[in-house]
Amino acid sequence: MKKFFKFGCGGLIALFILLVIIGSLLGDDNQGTKDKEKEPVTTTNADSNKDVQENKEDNNVSIGEELKVGKVTFKANSIAEVNEISAANGYMKYTPDADGAVFLNVNVTVKNDGSEMIQTDSSFFKLKASNGASYAPSTIIVADDKYFVFEGINPGLALTGNVVFEVPAGLTDLDLQVQTGFWGTETGVINLN
Known part of the structure; x- marks a missing residue:
């Protein structure tokens, strides 16, 4: 049970870090799109x-x-x-x-x-x-x-x-x-x- 708990917590932490990295990458792409929208057309x-x-x-x-x-x-x-x-x-x-x-x-x-x-x-x-x-x-x-x-x-x-x-x-x-x-x-x- 202790072994599962350690793996489960470590796995959750790794999953969280992965989601943060993906979110920051997507956030950068959206920022570039927002900057383009602000330019006069x-x-x-x-x-x-x-x-x-x-x-x-x-x-x-x-x-x-x-x-x-x-x-x-x-x-x-x-x-x-x-x-x-x-x-x-x-x-x-x-x-x-x-x-x-x-x-x-x-x-x-x-x-x-x-x-x-x-x-x-x-x-x-x-x-x-x-x-x-x-x-x-x-x-x-x-x-x-x-x-x-x-x-x-x-x-x-x-x-x-x-x-x-x-x-x-x-x-x-x-x-x-x-x-x-x-x-x-x-x-x-x-x-x-």
Whole structure:
């Protein structure tokens, strides 16, 4: 039994060391790939024959400009601070829960540039303030086609709707972070100022 225990512990230690070595080798290969992704990529826009710079790490545009993130194009069309939201054909009205809060209503368009249907909803958006604060979308809107809920978008089609955030009144210097996929593997930023 003692002989087996010594062999078992030694074998486990050797296996652990082997896994660490393999992991470090794979980590180095991934690091080289990450460095390549951070380099700006120049592509040609077929419509205007202009070179377009796309930086994978710093996808950043302003209101009214399109932002391509992976196989999805996002555009923030407008932004409005409101004290009340009407939903469900005007039958329901919502007001902010917190004292001194307002709703920030961001109208966005999401276009599927891929070859398969994508799913999107308001959770694909996050509001970032210059002071480091981060705001998740309000979940009060559940049954109105003016607001993003869990929606499918077929290839080549776009969907326009509102994403609502409950924020302190007068909040400025804001960015809208957008993402593709449920896990947010690809992100970009739309400046809302």
